[in-house]
Amino acid sequence: MSTRRIKKVAVIGSGIMGSGIACHFANIGVDVLLLDIVPRELNATEQAKGLTLQDKVVRNRMVNDSLTAALKSKPSPIYHQKFASRITTGNLEDDIAKVKDVDWIIEVVVERLDIKKQVFETLEKHRTPGTLITSNTSGIPIHFMSEGRSEDFQKHFCGTHFFNPARYLKLFEIIPGPETSQDVLDFLNSYGEQFLGKTSVVAKDTPAFIGNRVGIFSIMSLFHAVKDMDLTIEEVDKLTGPVIGRPKSATFRTVDVVGLDTLVHVANGLYENVPKDERHDLFKLPDFISKMMENKWLGSKTKQGFYKLERHKDGTKDILSLDLNTLEYRPNKKANFATLELTKTIEKVVDRFKVLVVGKDKAGDFYRKNFAALFAYVSNRIPEITNELYKIDDAMKAGFGWQHGPFQIWDAIGVEKGIEIMKAEGFEPAAWVNDMLASGVSSFYAIKDGASYFYDIPSKKQEKVPGQDAFIILDNIRKSNEVFKNSGVVIEDLGDGILNCEFQSKMNTIGGDVLAGINKAIDLAEKDFQGLVVGNQGANFSVGANIGMIFMMAAEQEYDELNMAIKYFQDTMMRMRYSSIPTISAPHGMALGGGCELSLHADKVVAAAETYMGLVEFGVGVIPGGGGSKEMTLRAQDTFKKGDVELNTLQEYFLTIGMAKVSTSAYEAFDLGLLQHGKDVVVVNRDRQIATAKAHAKLMAESGYTQPIKRTDIKVLGKQALGMFLVGTDSMEASHYISEHDQKIANKLAYVMAGGDLSEPTLVNEQYLLDLEREAFLSLCTERKTLERIQHMLKTGKPLRN
Known part of the structure; x- marks a missing residue:
């Protein structure tokens, strides 16, 4: 095992890639020195200020502008x-x-060999022997x-080739x-x-x-197929x-985001450098690409590529598409195929390929x-x-966001x-x-004893x-390790x-079957096990x-059943x-609404760094009803300082x-009070998350875990808080910041978080707040405008402001 430690890195070159790499090292707690060239002339602002080329602010302009x-x-x-x-700049x-x-020194300068060699010559004069030195080149x-x-x-x-954006592409x-x-x-591989x-x-x-060899082949192959088919x-x-x-x-929208020029640069490089590749001609640019390059239709950066956003005077906008035959933009046409209809009921992507x-x-x-x-x-x-x-x-999944690599497909x-x-083709x-088939092996991969084989x-x-020993791959x-299963969950012995x-439901939503599964998991763990993790490896933890x-229940006015369903959710969270x-x-990923409430009630949260967490119930016209409103009131009280x-x-x-604030990372969730310092932890590699949890x-079980005692000491502020909230929502509605229905929802939440209209601050227990929360949730479900919001969300996936 290497004892090498990375405490400080230098990133040479502060372009989009260099700044992105610098930020990602800062993300994981490393001290970063980000360096770039000195400008050769003053810009207009610097001239107006009377600055000279010797001023530090001018000399560091390139690097500071890039990082900003x-x-x-x-x-x-x-x-x-x-x-x-x-990050320190210079x-x-x-x-x-x-x-x-x-x-560790990472070079991320322009893709020209002569410049890179000059940079390395200079760096060698100052580099301490034994220091890692790597290049982020993508083609040289x-x-x-x-x-x-x-x-x-x-x-x-x-x-060491990072993919852009360095934070998000794995x-x-x-x-x-x-x-x-x-x-x-070996060190860089494990680091x-x-x-x-x-x-x-x-x-x-x-x-x-x-990654780019196969990825660019795949895109160029599509470019040629578009015309042929x-x-x-x-x-x-x-x-x-x-x-x-x-x-x-998908394909063309991705090229617009990345930039057609970037893609063309790599494709041209391949055309020149792989003359013996059996598909060499495929890397030659089709005519329509050459024409787009001439026209500078490079995608998002030039405001038009394969797609173009057209804004109208009345504020509306349309997305236009490029007709590859005429090279003119036209209104977007919806695409439909009978074969795709056949896959709509097939939940798992891997099971669709046979049908397609x-x-x-x-x-x-x-x-x-x-x-x-x-x-x-x-x-x-x-x-x-x-x-x-x-x-x-691995490269196609991590670099291009494919769920399955070519051999898995x-x-x-x-x-x-x-x-x-x-x-046939x-x-x-x-x-x-x-040879593989002849030797009696009929697949590229196999699973034995919970491990992947190739x-x-x-x-x-x-x-x-x-390298998979540090992971648990569900x-x-x-x-082999299934202990219990219903239509919503699988419980595994880790x-x-x-x-x-x-969770195994669509988008990991939490319904009756999932709640029953959580309760069953707690029953089993209390009886025969030591602890419970609630985790999955889907695209998102749970959208709520x-x-x-x-x-359905609200529309059919089945309020008793709805009351029971909400109570069941609350009781499960309390368990x-x-x-x-x-x-x-x-x-990980989206942990919204009920998915967030579940995390609020766990003894500990082991969150992936890429966790987007929030109580978003306002978007569907209700307040958090699974203990979220109660929990945020309790947490506010726990942070009251003298x-x-x-x-x-x-x-x-x-x-x-x-x-309806949502964190853009797990670290931001601490600011929102959704994660707690000193208790909850963040894992950067999602593959390690279940093993870490x-x-x-x-560790908690073996350190002598004791069942917590129910809280009876929650200080609610009563009328004093309620009055302040109501004045606030009133003025916001009057200034048209929020709609009348938004005000109604906010006032219901205010009533819960104030603990009702008590005449003075009072200590209450959790059940008191849960009952207020459930009552507020139910009453909002009787409102037509709430039903309109829920219906709109179900149809479009977007919130309605009515």
């Missing part, structure tokens, strides 16, 4: 704005000597960059140079995964490495989006052509770009069926695929995928006396309560808090609910 722009960009590159204080002339004090061969450098430099030098490619030491590669929260992939020093860009985006587990931005490739329409043709080309291409890239097939899948269709489709798999070509047998253990309750069920075993919530203006503290918690549950 990055910190203002959306989505933010930083978990919390205060983390930006971990320039490559005055501050270059400071690199002697860092543990690593072996060219370290030519002529010292032995120590070459030993500690390699490529791929971290590590590319060894000719002399890179194995210790350095990327453990500290940076990345999927680390060691790649070979081949053009565009793994006479498809529109909307049709391609429909076929290559969420239906096959790819991002919503046998489609009898244009969509079926598209998938057969597309997958045939992709399977042939990736099988032929081994051993050129990597020796192990799982690395190609091929497995889902069936290896033999994949070959049949390939042959005029492709052949690489010889090793036929087909290893040299040994012709399944080998364990390395997909791998679900069948080992060491800890259970996991995994099943509002469809609430809508999370007051069971005899430690309960851990492991939220001499505090208690009303101000309560008001902050009131506004968190009233403005299990470890905390085990």
Whole structure:
């Protein structure tokens, strides 16, 4: 095990990528030195101020402007704005000597070999021997960059390719140079995964490495297919989006966001540098791309690309699409395919591929052509770009947001069926695929004893995928470790006396079956186990309560049943808090409404850094009814300090609910009072989250966990707080900041959080507040405008302001 510690890094180059990398190191608590070049001339503002080229503010202008722009960009590159204080800026002339004090230097300058070599020559004069030095190049061969450098430099030098944006995309490619030491590669591999929260992939020093080689092939393949198959860009985006587990931005929208020029730069590089690639001609730009480059239609950065946003004088706007035949923009056309209709009822993406490739329409043709080309291409890239097939899948999932890599898709269709489709489209798999089938192995992957195995070509047998011992992969253990299952949850034994309750409902919404599952999990854990984790590995932890069920009951005026349902939710949350075993919530992605309430009631929260948490019930016309309103009142009271203006503290918690605030990271959730310092923890790598949550549950159980005593000491402020809230909502409605219905919801929340209209501050118990909360929730469900809001959310997924 390496004892190397990274306390300080230097990032050389502060462009979009450099600033993004600097912010991500700041995210994980590392001290960052960000350096860029000195401007050669003054700008107009500097001239007006009478500054000279010797002034520090001028000399650091490039780096400071870049970092400021990055910190203002959306989505933010930083978990919390205060983390930006971990970044010190400077320039490559005055501050270059400071690199002697860092543990790792990352070069992110312009993609030109001559410039990179000059930078490395300068850095070597100041670098302390033994310091890691890496390049974030995406296309220049690593072996060219370290030519002529010292032995120590070459030993500690390699490529570390982050994908943009560095905070959000998980791929971290590590590319060894000719002399890179194995210790350095091993260290970077584990550091990327453990500290940076990345999927680390060691790649070979081949053009565009793994992710971009396959990713750009895939996009260029689509560019050519569009014309050949006479498809529109909307049709391609429909076929290559969420239906096959790819991002919503699919193909053309993604290119608009990334920038067509970026894509063209990599594609041209590949065309020049892989002359022997059997699909070499595919990297040649189609005419329509060349024309778009001439017109500077580069996507979002030039306000038009494959799509264009048109704003009208009346404030309305339309999204126009590019017609690739005429190269003129036209209104967006909705895309529909019969084959896609067949997959609507198939919840799991991996189960859809079999259906898609046998489609009898244009969509079926598209998938057969597309997958045939992709399977042939990736099988032929081994051993050129990597020796192990799982690395190609890892790179595509982590770098391009694919839910399943090419070999996983091929497995889902069936290896033999994949070959049949390939042959029909005029492709052949690489010889090793036929050898694999001949040796009696019928799939690229297998699961044994809760671990993933991949087909290893040299040994012709399944080998364990390395590095998974730090993870618990629920997909791998679900069948073998299942303790209980209903339509909403699966309860798994994680080992060491800890259970996991995994939601399985659509978008992990919380309805009666999920609540029954949580109660069953607590029953089982109290009887035969030591602790409980509530966690899953879906796209989101939970988007909240099943509002469809609430809508049905409210619309049919079944208020007794609705009252019982809300009480059941509240009681379940209270069991999370007051069971005899430690309960851990492991939220990630969206943890909204009821998903947030569940986390508020756990003994401890082990949150992924990318957790977007909030009580958003106002959006559907109600207040938090699963204990959230009670809990925020209790938390406000727990933070009252002596001499505090208690009303101000309560008001902050009131506004968190009233403005439906959602954290943009787990660190922001601490500011909102949704996570608690000293109690809750944040994990940067989501793959480690369930294992970390299990470890905390085990530690709490073994440290002598005692069932908490119910609270009877919650100080509510009564009329004094209620009066202040009502005056506030009144003036907001009068100034048209909120609608009349917003005011009604806010007043109901005010009544709950004030503890009713008590004449003086009083100590109450939790049940008192839960009863007020449930009563308020129910009364709002009798309002027509609330039903309109719920219905609108169910139909469109967007809140209605009525």
